[in-house]
Amino acid sequence: MSKNTFKTLATLSVGSKQEYSIYRLDRLAPKYTLEKLPFCYKILLENLLRNEDGINVSAADIDNLCQWSDDQDDSSKNSSTQSIAFTPARVVLQDFTGVPAVVDLAAMRDALIQLGGDPQNINPKVAVDLVIDHSVMVDYFGSSDALSKNIEHEFTRNKERYNFLRWGQAAFDNFRVVPPGTGIVHQVNLEYLAKVVSTSVVDNKCLAYPDTLVGTDSHTTMINGLGILAWGVGGIEAEAAMLGQPISLQLPQVVGVELTGALPEGTTATDAVLTITELLRNHGVVGKFVEFYGEGLDHLRLADRATIANMAPEYGATMGIFPIDDETLNYLRLTGREEQHINLVEAYAKAQGIWRATKNVAAYNERLQLNLNTIEPCMAGPKRPQDRVPLPDIKQGFQQLLEQEKNSQALRLVDTLADSNSVSERDQTAQKVSISNANDHSEKLDVKTLTDGDIVIAAITSCTNTSNPAVMLAAGLLAKKACDKGLKVKPWVKTSLAPGSQVVPAYLASAGLTDSLNSLGFQVVGFGCTTCIGNSGPLPEKVSQQIEKRQLIVASVLSGNRNFEGRIHPEVKANYLASPPLVVAYALAGTVNIDLTKDPIGQDQKGQPVYLRDIWPTLEEVNDLINANMKPELFRKYYADVFKGSEQWQAMPVSDTGAYTWPDSTYIKQPPFFEGMTPELPETKNIINARCLVSLGDSITTDHISPAGAISADSPAGMYLQQQGVAVNDFNSLGSRRGNHEVMLRGTFSNPRIENKLTPKKRGGYTRYLPSNETMSIYDAAIKYQQDQIPLIIVAGKDYGMGSSRDWAAKGTQLLGVRAVIVESFERIHRSNLVGFGILPLEFLSGQNLETLGLNGEELFTFTEIPSRDSKQITIDVENQDGINIQQFKVNIRIDTVTEWDYYFNGGILHTVLRNLL
Numbered sequence: 057m058s059k060n061t062f063k064t065l066a067t068l069s070v071g072s073k074q075e076y077s078i079y080r081l082d083r084l085a086p087k088y089t090l091e092k093l094p095f096c097y098k099i100l101l102e103n104l105l106r107n108e109d110g111i112n113v114s115a116a117d118i119d120n121l122c123q124w125s126d127d128q129d130d131s132s133k134n135s136s137t138q139s140i141a142f143t144p145a146r147v148v149l150q151d152f153t154g155v156p157a158v159v160d161l162a163a164m165r166d167a168l169i170q171l172g173g174d175p176q177n178i179n180p181k182v183a184v185d186l187v188i189d190h191s192v193m194v195d196y197f198g199s200s201d202a203l204s205k206n207i208e209h210e211f212t213r214n215k216e217r218y219n220f221l222r223w224g225q226a227a228f229d230n231f232r233v234v235p236p237g238t239g240i241v242h243q244v245n246l247e248y249l250a251k252v253v254s255t256s257v258v259d260n261k262c263l264a265y266p267d268t269l270v271g272t273d274s275h276t277t278m279i280n281g282l283g284i285l286a287w288g289v290g291g292i293e294a295e296a297a298m299l300g301q302p303i304s305l306q307l308p309q310v311v312g313v314e315l316t317g318a319l320p321e322g323t324t325a326t327d328a329v330l331t332i333t334e335l336l337r338n339h340g341v342v343g344k345f346v347e348f349y350g351e352g353l354d355h356l357r358l359a360d361r362a363t364i365a366n367m368a369p370e371y372g373a374t375m376g377i378f379p380i381d382d383e384t385l386n387y388l389r390l391t392g393r394e395e396q397h398i399n400l401v402e403a404y405a406k407a408q409g410i411w412r413a414t415k416n417v418a419a420y421n422e423r424l425q426l427n428l429n430t431i432e433p434c435m436a437g438p439k440r441p442q443d444r445v446p447l448p449d450i451k452q453g454f455q456q457l458l459e460q461e462k463n464s465q466a467l468r469l470v471d472t473l474a475d476s477n478s479v480s481e482r483d484q485t486a487q488k489v490s491i492s493n494a495n496d497h498s499e500k501l502d503v504k505t506l507t508d509g510d511i512v513i514a515a516i517t518s519c520t521n522t523s524n525p526a527v528m529l530a531a532g533l534l535a536k537k538a539c540d541k542g543l544k545v546k547p548w549v550k551t552s553l554a555p556g557s558q559v560v561p562a563y564l565a566s567a568g569l570t571d572s573l574n575s576l577g578f579q580v581v582g583f584g585c586t587t588c589i590g591n592s593g594p595l596p597e598k599v600s601q602q603i604e605k606r607q608l609i610v611a612s613v614l615s616g617n618r619n620f621e622g623r624i625h626p627e628v629k630a631n632y633l634a635s636p637p638l639v640v641a642y643a644l645a646g647t648v649n650i651d652l653t654k655d656p657i658g659q660d661q662k663g664q665p666v667y668l669r670d671i672w673p674t675l676e677e678v679n680d681l682i683n684a685n686m687k688p689e690l691f692r693k694y695y696a697d698v699f700k701g702s703e704q705w706q707a708m709p710v711s712d713t714g715a716y717t718w719p720d721s722t723y724i725k726q727p728p729f730f731e732g733m734t735p736e737l738p739e740t741k742n743i744i745n746a747r748c749l750v751s752l753g754d755s756i757t758t759d760h761i762s763p764a765g766a767i768s769a770d771s772p773a774g775m776y777l778q779q780q781g782v783a784v785n786d787f788n789s790l791g792s793r794r795g796n797h798e799v800m801l802r803g804t805f806s807n808p809r810i811e812n813k814l815t816p817k818k819r820g821g822y823t824r825y826l827p828s829n830e831t832m833s834i835y836d837a838a839i840k841y842q843q844d845q846i847p848l849i850i851v852a853g854k855d856y857g858m859g860s861s862r863d864w865a866a867k868g869t870q871l872l873g874v875r876a877v878i879v880e881s882f883e884r885i886h887r888s889n890l891v892g893f894g895i896l897p898l899e900f901l902s903g904q905n906l907e908t909l910g911l912n913g914e915e916l917f918t919f920t921e922i923p924s925r926d927s928k929q930i931t932i933d934v935e936n937q938d939g940i941n942i943q944q945f946k947v948n949i950r951i952d953t954v955t956e957w958d959y960y961f962n963g964g965i966l967h968t969v970l971r972n973l974l
Contacts, residue, residue, distance in 0.1 A: 058107060062105065064079045064084065066079075066083060076261075076262050079106050084122060094420060096375075099410065102408065107302070117138075140306075142268075142303045143297075144269045146182055147180070147184045147269060147271065150271075153863065155220065156800075160729070161295065164730070165715050167970055173973055176714060180229060180230040180298040181300035184298055188238075191214050194206065197550055202579050210582070214788070216722075227713065237583050237584075239555070247691060250284055255400075270288070275288065280378060289888070290866065290892060291864075293889070293892055299969050306953060310421055311423070315353060319355070325527060326527055326636075326638075333370045334436075337371050345373065346375065348364070348376065349412075351414065359387075364376060390691070392688040433653075436619065436634075450648055450652075451648065454611070506608065507608065507647075510546075516636045517552065517554045518554075519585070522557075522615070523557075525682055528636055529567060531636035531637045534672060535572040535578065535640050539575055541661070543659075543666060544658075552592075554581055554583065554587070555580060557583065559691055577643070587614050589623075609629050611632065611648045615633070621809050728797065729964070746848060749849070756858070757859035758858070758861070761804065762800070762864040767793075771833075777799065800867065803864075805868075806820070814914070821834045826914055827844070835872070854881045857886025865886055866892065893965075894959070898930070911943060918934075923951075923960075
C-alpha cells in the first residue's frame, strides 16, 4: 500500500451501487496546477502516487513531476534529468520473446536453489499474458486447406517449445497463455485483454487505477490507441517487471501532435500512419513520448488510432498515445466489454482529468501539426518504414533501387573474380526455409516472363492493419469488385491473409467478402504474425530458381510495419508497406513497375482496361459494412474460450513441478547466464587491449544483430544443429529457437546483409581475427578471442539497435564476449537491453565516429578507468598493432539512471533481482 504522503486516496462512486478506491489527482490542488500536464504524465503521476514506498518512489519524485513546467527550456531540462520508477499493472509477451523469458525464469529458479533461496520466489508478481503468435509460417497458401496444414506444421515444428510453455502455464502463478492459432498479441490485447482501467482488491477494498503495461514486442504501443500507457521493452526488462521490479526511466520529453481535418476519399488509416511515420522520424522523436490531440480525433475511429499508435517504433518514439474519450467507450462496447466496466472507465477518466478535453491543450516540449485532409495514397519502401512514397512515384522509386542494386551486383562480381572467397555461398544461395511436401504452385506456374520489379509476395498480415476493420473490409470490397470484372492475381504472386484475430474472417464472411478474397488466393493461412516478421515461407521453386539464376530484383507488398532488407524474405530485396486494399491491388498488377494512378491494373472480361479507381471502395461503402457487420456478439463469441486452444494444444502433457527438468532438446536449453554466480557483488574489471569484433555503419537493426528468419545450412547455427542430428528441413527459424542459447549465440550477427567494415569484400556474418588477420565467422572469431582472454567491443554509427525489442540482440552480444558497444546513437530499447545484460553502452561525442578519429577498427582499445556511478564520460586510449599509442578520445556513458548502474555492476537485471531476493 502507498505511503500516501499527499493524502490523495479517496472514493469514487460509479452508479448507485459500486464504490472504488482511487488516488485522486485533484487532491493535489491547490498546491499543484495539473491542467497543463500531458495526458501521459497524469497516468505516470497516478502510478507514482499509488506506488510511493519511500524507496523506489519517494515524495520528492512526485513533487518533481507535479512541478513539470510548461516553459520549453525548463520542461526540456526536467524531462531529461528526472528519473522515475514506473510499475506496470501487467506484462504481455509473444512467444518468440516469451519463450526465452520463461527459460530465464526457469534458470533463475535453479540459480536460487543453488544460492540457498526459495525457488517459489521466482514467480510473476503481476498479471502476465503470453500469446503464441510468431511461430506460424506460410508454407501453404492459395488453397482452402492452407490454414489447417500450416497449423499442423506449426505444432510439429514447435512441439518442444509448446510443451515448455504448457509447463510454465502450470508452474507459475499469474501467468496465462493464449494458445497458437488464436491471434496476434497486440490485436488480442486491444480486443480482449486490455481494461483501460484496472481493478484489484487492496485492504478489502476495490482499488481502481489506469491499465498500464509493458510488452516484449516493440508494437506493444498499439494499445496506446485505447488510451493505455504502454510500450515495448526487452525480454530482460519484462522479466524484472514480472518479478515486481519497477522499470527505471528518465522522464521522456513529450511531443504533442495536433491532428486536424479528416481522411479524404481514396485514402486509408495506413496512408495516415505512413505519413506520420515519415513526419515524426524526420522531426526526431527517438526516446520521446508522442501524444495526439486536436479536432482531427473526432474523425478517427479507435482502430485508426491503434494503427497509428502501433507504429511508434517505426517513427522512433517510446510510444504514441491517444486520450480517453467517447470513441474509447464506443470501442469497448463494440468489442463486448461489460457495461459496468465501461461506466467505470468513463467515471474514472473524468474524475482524474484524463478524459479528452478539446479546449484545454496540455503543455508539450514540442508541437507538430498534421492536417489529415492532406493525406494521399502511399506506400513505404523499399527498405525502411519511414521512407514514404506517394503512389504515383512507386515505379520511379523502384527504378532507382534497381539501378543501385544492379551496380552493386556488378561491383560484387568484380570482387568475386578478384577474390574467389569474397562472396560467401550463403550470400549466393540465400537462406531458404524448406519443408517437405510444401504447397508448390510450380506445376501450373509460368515464370518465363518473370522480371525485375515483379511482386512475388502479396501478404495481408501484421497487427498494424489486420486489427482495423476499415482497411480489412476495404480489401474485401476491392477483391469483390475485381472479381466482378474478371481480374485475377498474377500466377507468380504468393498471396496470403493472416488475420490478427478470429473475429476478422467472421466479419468478412458476414459482409459476403470471403469468396472474393479466396478466389484471388487470399485464403486465411494462419492467425498470427507471418510475413511481417519473415515467416513468409518458401517461394515456389520455379520462382526461386528464376530469381537466383537471373539475379532478379523482385518485390513484396505487405500490410505490415517492418520492411528492412532481408527481413521479409531473403530472396526479395524490395519490400513495400501498404494498406490491405493496396496489397490486393498490387497482387492483381503483379509488379511495382506500374503507376496505379494512371496505368490499368488489368483487363475485364471484354478486354477493356480496368483502373484502380474503378475498383477502389468508397469511404461510404466501407462505413456501411462496418455498421452492418461489426457487432459485440462476434467478439464475445470468439473470445469466450480464448485460453482453451485446439485439441492439439489441450492434448499436450502438463507438468507443474516447481523446478524445470531440462530435456535433451535443441529448442529449450538451460542457459549459462548464472553459472558461477555468487551472492556478493562481482568485481568490475577494466577493459584493457580490447579488440573490435564488428565495425558497422548507420541504422543497424536488431534484425541485423539477432536475426529471426531462416537458418542457413552452412551458418554456425546451421552447422551446430546438424551436429546435433537435426535435418536441414527441420531447422525451423532462429526466432523459434530462442530458448536455446547455443543456437542464438551462433546466430548473433549472422544476418547475410551485414556489412562489417573489417571485411569489406565479404558480406554477412564475418570478421577478421585481428591477431592473425584471418577471416572467419563472427562466432568463430569471438570464441578464439575468449580463449585468448581478449575483451571485445562493437563499433557502429547512428540509430544502433533499431527495430524489434529483441533481448537476444543483447544476450548474444554478451555471450560473444563483448564488454562495450560504442556508437553514434542508440535506439531506446536496445540500449536498455545492453545495460540489462551488463554491457557498457557508449556514445561518441557529437560529430565524432571511428572515421573522423582516424581509426579503422583494427586497433587495440584500453579504457583509462573503471566506470563509476558518477561517471558521465570515459576516456579510451588507442594503440596500433605495434603497441604505439596513436589516439585518445572520450565517449559518453549511456547508463541513464541509478537503477541502471545497479544492473551494470551486478552483471544485469536478472542478477540484480536474484541478489535482492537473497
